Amino acid sequence: MTVACVSGRRTVEVLAGLGLRTVLIDDEISAELAWLADVAVEADLDDWDAVERALSEVHRRSPLSAVLSTRDSYVRLAAFLAARLGVRGLALPAALNCRDKARFRRVLQSAGLPAPRWAQPSRVEEAVSAAGRLGYPVVVKPREGAGAAGVRYCRGADEVSSAAGELTAGGKQVLVEEYVEGPELAVQAVTVDRRTEVVNVLLQHVGPPPRFAELGYDFPSGLTAREEQAARDLAEATLSALGFDNGASHIQLRMGPAGPVVIEVNPRPPGGRLSYLTEVVSGLDLVRAAIEATLGGPVTRTAPVASCALYRCVTFSESGVVSYRPEVEQNELPPLEGPLPPLVEMDVSPGDLVLPLDDPEGGVYGRVLVFGNDRAQTERDHQAILEALQLRVDPIPARLAATAAAQGR
Structure with missing residues (x-):
């Protein structure tokens, strides 16, 4: 079996340890990792079309069984590549649902699963109004991404305005969520x-x-x-x-x-x-x-x-x-x-x-x-x-x- 890995040193090491033929694709690949992988492909990971072309050529010469990534930044890209090549991987809708927090909240809401109440304002003043409706404290976060990057706990309107302003000034869309108390x-x-x-x-x-x-x-x-x-x-x-x-x-x-x-x-x-x-x-x-x-x-x-x-x-x-x-x-x-x-x-x-x-x-x-x-x-x-x-x-x-x-x- 041949598996393509989008970035991730630890994943390449485990693939090699399992005896699987490994294709590593990344922006830059060190000599050590290039030696560890069977095929090393350098490509701009922000250019999905270029990555697809490069990996398609590898797939044409030696068919892949799967594409994956264990890094937050590249899970969507790996799912996209798996879908385009018709091989195993995480379903692209699932990858998109996890990374896009507004989409994530809508899916949970449609399924009736317990989650914080939320709003997606388009302007800072709308974020302040949404926070008032949800009730303080609230959490302000960027729509895209994972983890705590850009996430702010806000006790009042001034803090919401500041947090939302920083995100919108950086070109990011904003979510405002109810803060849930508990472990x-x-x-x-x-x-x-x-x-x-x-x-x-x-x-x-x-x-x-x-x-x-x-x-x-x-x-x-x-x-x-x-x-x-x-x-x-x-x-x-x-x-x-x-x-x-x-x-x-x-x-x-x-x-x-x-x-x-x-x-x-x-x-x-x-x-x-x-x-x-x-x-x-x-x-x-x-x-x-x-x-x-x-x-x-x-x-x-x-x-x-x-x-x-x-x-x-x-x-x-x-x-x-x-x-x-x-x-x-x-x-x-x-x-x-x-x-x-x-x-x-x-x-x-x-x-x-x-x-x-x-x-x-x-x-x-x-x-x-x-x-x-x-x-x-x-x-x-x-x-x-x-x-x-x-x-x-x-x-x-x-x-x-x-x-x-x-x-x-």
Whole structure:
């Protein structure tokens, strides 16, 4: 079998490991990736016609079995190419439904699925009026895209006007949505020929508004059996309504006062270390599962190694110079109780400048992921790692830190 992958190093590595003939298509391809792929095609990924011509020539010489991408930016392109070449892939309507948030909301509304109330204003003043009708607080977001880019939590008309103004000034269309109070959930699923299996449900920890930064995840979710089943059922119904037929997906829900509601569907495996977490606790490598599902299955599963996981991001509450013991990151760990080594990653080095979580330029500076067979044990191991790291910030004025950090970039 020959599979075409639109960008994505990890996907190419897994395809090669599966022994599948791999065609990589990207704007620029390093010598290392070109060596790993069987065929490397460089093309402007913003020019879909040019990409189609290039891939059609490859397909003519050696027929493709499927086209896929595990990157948000290129899921629609991969679905378009699969449709044009008549090979397996994610259905193009499903890819469009997931990426276009207005289209996404209309599909859910037509299917009668629980989701935030919403409006699509065409001008800033209409956004303010819509927010007033929906009731504050609201969320203002761009119509196109995925994830939290451009998403703003707004408490009043001035904040809505500012958020909508920034989006429209950048040439983007705007959505205004009701803000749903409640815990956030991350649901992983694999679908083969429109038959969906929910792999797991995670409780997601997020920071305070307006940024809602990712702070971590818990498995199991801590929901009641009835709540978790409702989340699973809603995830399956949502994918069905969207026409999602093949691949892995990452679905964001909120457990509102009346039950779960759908926030977003990302038509690809989760990013960061969530795929690794899922492999440990559920026995599925989600990138491999996405490939196998796209090809029609079966999906490979192994025995879970742990029944509990705690994932926490490293953030700071003040500006300053960070210090910690890097040898802990390099696996010089204290005695732990978990069944396998933890993952400890820092994105900064001792002596680097860091900013607080609530700073527009701040955010996540690392992550700790521990596994076990009960929640109390994972919490003890996490605390032991933090104590061994000896994380500390020597404060400096926020403005000085922000200026220095910007110069460092």
